[in-house]
Each structure stands twice: as structure tokens, then as C-alpha cells.
Amino acid sequence: MSYSKRFKNYCEFERECVDFIKSFTQSSLLLFKDWNNIDLIPAIERHLYISFLTNPTLFYILLDSLSKEKFDYEDNSLKTYLKYKYNIFNKFSLLRKLKDEIKFDNLNDLELYVNKHKYMVIVHHPKFVYYLIESGFKDKNILWVVLNQNKKIRKILGKKETVISLPKGLDSNIYHPLIDPIINLSSKIYSLLSIIKPRYIICVEGDAPYHSAIAAISKVNNIKSICIQWGIFYPNKIDIGFSNMKFDYFLAWGKYFADQLTPLNKSLDIRLFGYPNQKFMSHQYKKSNKIIFLSQPPIDHITQQNFDDYIFIMRELSIRLKDFEIVYRSHPSFISSEIENSLRDSRITLDHEDNLFHHLSDSIISVGILTSALLESVLLDSIPISFNPTCLRHSIDFNQMGIGISVSNKTDAINKICNLAEDSSLMDSYRSKILNVKKDLFEFNQKKTIMDFIESI
Structure with missing residues (x-):
């Protein structure tokens, strides 16, 4: 089922998804606002946003299941759909990419990197790697954590850079197939950061579920988290992807973009840096x-x-x-x-x-x-x-x-x-x-x- 079955255009569908997600998390998912002292609501919102937009049928089924007052974790029609028909976590969403093409590292292997790297950079796409390299992020004793396209990114960075992935295992099915991928992702990030504990952790763009999880988990581990602007902020998406960010700092291209983010991120320290590639x-x-x-x-x-x-x-x-x-x-x-x-x-x-x-x-x-x-x-x-x-x-x-x-x-x-x-x-x-x-x-x-x-x- 496509969005056109119920909406005039994609923008109307997207706006409805954004409004629904904001309401749904506040009415039915507040228990995840304090998961191991970590606020996972922003990560869950981003995950739902990606999931709904890539698979409108899931959105419609969830809407129908919420015809009652409160979300039913035991709704069999929703669980069956998620598990058997499309399996969105393995087929559609960004979270699927965390399981594809990755050579996972063992938890014990992470001990090798303790106290050896001041900076940890986490990326999921080669375009961010090029962006950072051109901005001076190379030969700086950085620990690169790669979530997707592992082989290609390793080739771009070369043999002198240290590249790892998230620890394997730690998957569980505790709450609901709608939420468990975020719990599993956050467990891996928590293990990674609590063992290695770099001084700084750096992300690019800031709108992905893992960005939100990293920012929240960094706080409980006393690690400074920094997000570097990539691109512009589009209507609708900004209300989910770039709101309630938990990073310690956001490095913006300029005041024009900082002014767009400020109303949606009251506690975010936005610094005006400029475009990071000095050649530009x-x-x-x-x-x-x-x-x-x-x-x-x-x-x-x-x-x-x-x-x-x-x-x-x-x-x-x-x-x-x-x-x-x-x-x-x-x-x-x-x-x-x-x-x-x-x-x-x-x-x-x-x-x-x-x-x-x-x-x-x-x-x-x-x-x-x-x-x-x-x-x-x-x-x-x-x-x-x-x-x-x-x-x-x-x-x-x-x-x-x-x-x-x-x-x-x-x-x-x-x-x-x-x-x-x-x-x-x-x-x-x-x-x-x-x-x-x-x-x-x-x-x-x-x-x-x-x-x-x-x-x-």
C-alpha cells in the first residue's frame, strides 16, 4: 500500500507521520524516556519516521491498531505484519543496514582500543567519510566506527586508520518488534562507549536513530558528543530528525541554520563554525x-x-x-x-x-x-x-x-x-x-x- 491511497501527496503523508509519531511517543512510549537512565524517545521517533516513510502499510496498520485509547503491545495483527509480511527492520530501515555487510567485533576485542584514541567517529555512509577527510579528519589518531558499507569505507580510509564496527550479539526481543531494534542498537552503542570511553565522539548530520542514541548514551558516560552539520533542514523532517537533539555541541555552517535549529533544541549548544572543508x-x-x-x-x-x-x-x-x-x-x-x-x-x-x-x-x-x-x-x-x-x-x-x-x-x-x-x-x-x-x-x-x-x- 502506498501513501497515495489516503493522501494527496507525499508531503501530506509525511506531515501526518510526523504528527502521529510525536503524539504516539508521548502517549504510549514514555517508559523509554528513562531506559537505563537514557532518553531513547528521540531515537525511537527517528526510527519510526524512517520505518513509516519507507513502508506506509506499517503506518496504516498502526493507526488502525490505535483506534483504541492506548497502544496494545500484544496486538497480533501488528506483530504478525512486522514479523512475517515485510519484516521492516531487515528489509527497509536504516537499522537493517546495521546487520548487512558488517564484520562485527567481539566485545572482548574492544579492550584493545581503551585509552588509545581521543576521538571516535561513527558513520554509516562513504559520503560522510569523504566529507570528514576533506575537513581534516585523517591521520589524527581517530577510531572510526562503521555501521554500513564496511568494506568500501575501510578502502577509502586506508590501512593507517583504525576502523571497527559495533559489537556483535546483544540482540534481544524484550518489548515489541516495533521497538526492539532501537533497544538492540542502543545496547551495542552503550557497550562500545562504556568500554572504550573516548574523550570526544563525533557524528555527521544528526538525523539518524543511531545519532540520537549516541548523544544520549555519551552523556551517561561523560563523553563529549559533537555533531557536524551536513546539508539543509527540510520542512516536516526537521521536526523529527533535527529536534530534541542530545549532543553536547552542534557545529553549524552559520547563523541562518542555527536559527532554524534553536526553537526545536532548547538545550543544544549550537556553535557557529562555518563549512568544515576549508577549500570551500x-x-x-x-x-x-x-x-x-x-x-x-x-x-x-x-x-x-x-x-x-x-x-x-x-x-x-x-x-x-x-x-x-x-x-x-x-x-x-x-x-x-x-x-x-x-x-x-x-x-x-x-x-x-x-x-x-x-x-x-x-x-x-x-x-x-x-x-x-x-x-x-x-x-x-x-x-x-x-x-x-x-x-x-x-x-x-x-x-x-x-x-x-x-x-x-x-x-x-x-x-x-x-x-x-x-x-x-x-x-x-x-x-x-x-x-x-x-x-x-x-x-x-x-x-x-x-x-x-x-x-x-
Whole structure:
């Protein structure tokens, strides 16, 4: 069953899920607010959010089971669904990834790392590893804990870096199949931190269930927890993924983003650091006639028709703008051989480089569909074009700020990009505004490296 069975669009479905989760945890799950002196409610909320959005049927079954006043842990229809039909924890959610492709470490092996590493970094995707490496997180005696894509991340980090995974075992079925994955995840993180006890534990982004568990568990172990901003905060998701964060510190790109988080995180110490990759902050303007398309996969808010229109815009521009190189960058989580094969006979360049800086530093225009990479393009003085035909409002209105173009219609997008590309004075006007506005978006006065900054707080 898809969300379209009951809702007009994905945004309405997502909003209903968010409101339900907030109400459900407060009415039925408050016993997990003090699990071994740890507040697991934020982790459970994030877990339910991921589970519902990837599997709407679960959401509908749970709604139906709650037609009574209180959640029934013994509801057989819900338990049966969870266990036999889809088994969401093994098939859909991020928690499934904790069990796939991981060579688990034994608890006894963790003793080897006691008092040997000041920093522990926990990641689940290679994109975060690249982000941290480019920000100076290498050759710093860091203990890397990898939750997914273990083999690929080890290869990226190289043999000199110390890489482990969560301890194996500790799984149990105590409460309910809806909640047990978070309990099991938290038990592993608790064991990891209570044995190794680094001085600092560092995460990126902050919206995953394990981020919330780490932040809460770090507090009872007197470990400083730090989250580094990655991307922007979209409506609806911000109310679950970026609310009630328990980290000791959140390093934000700038005041604009800190102001978005503050109302949802009254006790969070948000520090303005700036963009952690110093190359982005000190870049000297040098562009070629290149227009880059920053892809996002056709899932969630982006329908297949939205994505097809996005590809159509790119194809049309490759025909109409002969003096420009049109580059297609696949999203790290969505590399479609079918799409790329269909583009090989066109003038479009396929770029598989993982380094976002190299993608954007010489692109005069950047075109995206619901991607935070358009903010990085602003840092590098590349004019952002947001093609957004979706139901979701982009968290930054480039039209209103005067630094780029936001458009929802493919014909308008093609015409406006062509007009921009063929008018050098118009491009100069946008770039002039970008130079002024980006100082409001990003902190530029930071002189310390991110590692030195962490040491100072």
C-alpha cells in the first residue's frame, strides 16, 4: 500500500507521520524516556519516521491498531505484519543496514582500543567519510566506527586508520518488534562507549536513530558528543530528525541554520563554525563554461515524473547551449546505469568523481532538484538553479534572496537557464549578490581548523 491511497501527496503523508509519531511517543512510549537512565524517545521517533516513510502499510496498520485509547503491545495483527509480511527492520530501515555487510567485533576485542584514541567517529555512509577527510579528519589518531558499507569505507580510509564496527550479539526481543531494534542498537552503542570511553565522539548530520542514541548514551558516560552539520533542514523532517537533539555541541555552517535549529533544541549548544572543508571557504573565483546537474534519486518527494522532467531539462540544454559543457553528477546513493547509458550518445558529460569541491569549483551554474549541494555551490560562487516541481518547499528561496533561480516548471527552467547562460551581465549580477548573501548563510570568521575548534570547546 502506498501513501497515495489516503493522501494527496507525499508531503501530506509525511506531515501526518510526523504528527502521529510525536503524539504516539508521548502517549504510549514514555517508559523509554528513562531506559537505563537514557532518553531513547528521540531515537525511537527517528526510527519510526524512517520505518513509516519507507513502508506506509506499517503506518496504516498502526493507526488502525490505535483506534483504541492506548497502544496494545500484544496486538497480533501488528506483530504478525512486522514479523512475517515485510519484516521492516531487515528489509527497509536504516537499522537493517546495521546487520548487512558488517564484520562485527567481539566485545572482548574492544579492550584493545581503551585509552588509545581521543576521538571516535561513527558513520554509516562513504559520503560522510569523504566529507570528514576533506575537513581534516585523517591521520589524527581517530577510531572510526562503521555501521554500513564496511568494506568500501575501510578502502577509502586506508590501512593507517583504525576502523571497527559495533559489537556483535546483544540482540534481544524484550518489548515489541516495533521497538526492539532501537533497544538492540542502543545496547551495542552503550557497550562500545562504556568500554572504550573516548574523550570526544563525533557524528555527521544528526538525523539518524543511531545519532540520537549516541548523544544520549555519551552523556551517561561523560563523553563529549559533537555533531557536524551536513546539508539543509527540510520542512516536516526537521521536526523529527533535527529536534530534541542530545549532543553536547552542534557545529553549524552559520547563523541562518542555527536559527532554524534553536526553537526545536532548547538545550543544544549550537556553535557557529562555518563549512568544515576549508577549500570551500577560501576558494578563488575561476569558472569555465560548465553547467552541472546535481542529481537526486526519484524517491519520496521526487516522483518519477519530476525526475524525468529534470533529465529532460538537462538534455534540452545540451542541445541549445552549444558553448557550454553540461555535466551530470549522479547522487552517491543513486547511480543508474540505465540513465547513464541513455546519456552516452548525447553531449552530456558523466562525472563520477566523489569530490564535491571539484564538481562545483569550476561550474558557472549548478542545477539541482531538492539537493543541499546547491548551498555548497553558493559557497563556490556557482549560481544555483533549484528545479522544484515537488510538493516540498525548499528551505532556501533563491529567488527571494536574489542569488539564483527557483522554478517549478520544466519549460520555465529551460528558458531561464538559457537566458542566464547567454547574458554575462545577468550572471555578474547574480554573482555580486552571492558574494554578499553567502556571508549571512555561512560563518566566515573562523580561523581554527575543525579539529582545533573541537579541542577548544
